[in-house]
Amino acid sequence: MESQNCKVKQLHPVAVVIVPLPAQGHLNQLLHLSHLIASYGIPVHYAGSTTHNRQAKLRLHGRDSQSLAKIHFHDFQLPPYHSPPPSIDISVPFPDHFTPLFEASNQLREPISQLLHQLSQKFSRVVVIHDHTMTYVVQDVKLIPNAKAFTFIPISAFTMFSNTWESIPEEAKPFKLDSNDIPENMPTNEGCATKEVLEFARKQIECLGFESGWIFNTCRAIEGKYVTLLDKLSSTNKSQIKHFAIGPFHPVNIENKNSENRHQCLKWLDEQEKGTVIYVSFGSTTSLPDDQIEELANGLEQSEVKFLWVLRRADPNDVFEEADRVKKAQLPEGYEDRVKDRGMIVKDWAPQLEILAHPSTGGFMSHCGWNSCMESMSMGVPVAAWPMHSDQPRNAVLLTEVLRIGILVRDWAHRGEVVKSSTIENVVKTLMASEEGKEMKKRAAELGESVRGSVAEGGVSCLERDSFIAHISK
Template identity: 90%
Template structure:
């Protein structure tokens, strides 16, 4: 979610001259008799991170490799409850380890202030560092039962899993929860100019990169810095992306770090399912039934993720802009998640619409005030556009479904993701330039953006490019596709 500009790689060795050759041979012999490999997944307790790694867990279990998903009791429950695009029965294939976090000060989110980042998560993230001891115990236990233990951890959970260095038959892989484009741009900015000249041609460097200013609070940056400084023990980086989307930037990252370390880069996304069936059943969400009644590509889906709250003033402008556009819309209107979505939800002030609004738009608009099945919405044939905060989950889901984006970034890596969509891939349009992030976006601007995306020739060209990219992404995870082959390569690497 938040990233320091410099990334340190301090690979450490732990020789133990006291172990005799005979004892080492005995240990190796015992290991050979054990099952080959188990994977331990350690996510950051925030929805976008939980979701990506839960989907990755499903991918790995499809190779008949046991997966252990280790996190807090509350956030494991949250991840399972919000899983979409998969049969919930598939969760039985994953071993969930529920650990308790210590008490922490958890004020309700600043729901009436459009903060530059979700400040209320700071206390939760700090509390999550206390997972180090129970996860270390879990790793040691599994190391006695498997020939090899592979830890895949969020890059902001590096402190928690660092004891993997002490386990001779364990390896760690760092999950990069942002785009390769964003990761490359952060990395590129952190290295000296003289090194840049030796590494890459200037033509390979992306232009128009938004500033870091306003992307995160001081406290969040300090937390991220502590985590990143713990890195250096990992064998590779895993990205929820496809070379069909970001092959250039995965290659550049490999080129940038090849002189420093032997870290391998695996682009094995998208992690989520890309073939979503539009099944008719009584259990389907009401919004999907509403979409069934709309024309193909006629609806813009509006959602800003789980970590963003709008002011009442901005909600009113957005509501008026959608109404005046005369474009059909499905709007998920909710406040940012609290730290505990089960215990603290009642403390979060509900978002308020203008009086009489829902009655006025009932013939062409639907408003959902709770969690919605985003993958199914984006995969629905009636969905023709997506107004989004550009969290990486949402970006990957929209690209895989071939849906163009009205990009409205809020914090973290989102401004750079918006540039990737709008300027590099040209499958989106900016709602608001990052330089004007502190301003309320007026209804007239929203109206114009929606119309441009949904009904103009410019929008049709974006839709065409998005549809072509969607086909490429879905093809990349099909048998023989570039992501499928890279997944196979990763599984072979951790199993060998």
């Protein structure tokens, strides 16, 4: 009998869909991850709001802008929502003006569900990598037979493990920890977030359970112990969750290109001696009140250490439309003239990766957002840790007590107090001009070498990336 020739639809092997939370630290990490996955020749679709996709692309540093052409961006409109301007109340450090935006982002469920169904008709497999706090939006992946999901954990493995371990009743803990696994006097999570944001996060976590693995922007050179402890915890729960430590997501070899388009602060750094500048920046979600800005300004001046200070208020929800609603940070009168010979103040967005990679940068005063932590560690820069909210207090413990590559500016228990200029002066001098600081710099430099080695060919992160790509491609 003559065989019938049927036309079989040929599907491409695999596509990856990235779904970030619309906040800068989350957008940035997942855009860097998109580049990593695209480098394996896999089509990557980055799905978010029109405004925040634009923001992520505009602020991407460390990569050639042409690399964005390799990623498919899907721009969706969010419904209208009321957004108050960022708060500068030191007693409420969490940027609660983001809450309406986060809740509005739940409306992305339908358009992203449609996107997943469309891609499932073209590819043998669709892999969704979604932010931990965007689980509600991607839950329809369960309805697509050839799709699977992986959850991106936007915090450190150390903080994730310590939070999880703390939530388990003492009598139900499945194994014993070594005495040095979690430092004594860990900061509480009290004051790290508002009740509204905690409720938003709780609802997202309730939707979890369909994911095939967790992805961390870390590497075993930094947090191998805590990734292993998370694995151990999963195995005792009979969970099938795999943990992939495939960071750092960002490039680690940054060329100091001498081009006309370089930011002015990089040209200023070119003129400074190696390792003499402390870089001061508190990320995109922190607004310091004017009295704290004055104390910081005076502390930097009194230290007589060279500094590069990015002085901005927290991002509004729409950095393109709402920027004029945000009150500008004010310096003491005549300050910039007084410090012009050894300090530079940047009042717009700054290329942090390039700053941290610059030979003149010898320290980083940071809020300890995980993005900034990973960037400073990969560049071998020690940290003056000044946590503000969220996961930052525990990230600061990882840097200062576990890895011993930094010093605390302010203990979390005193988060509601203004840090005095004398404290800031002492911290800067310790980090930049003391024997203790030299030891921190040495450890930070060694850790930086280990991190950069981990993503080189044959390195532990490189091998784990290959393993992850093989896992999603089979």
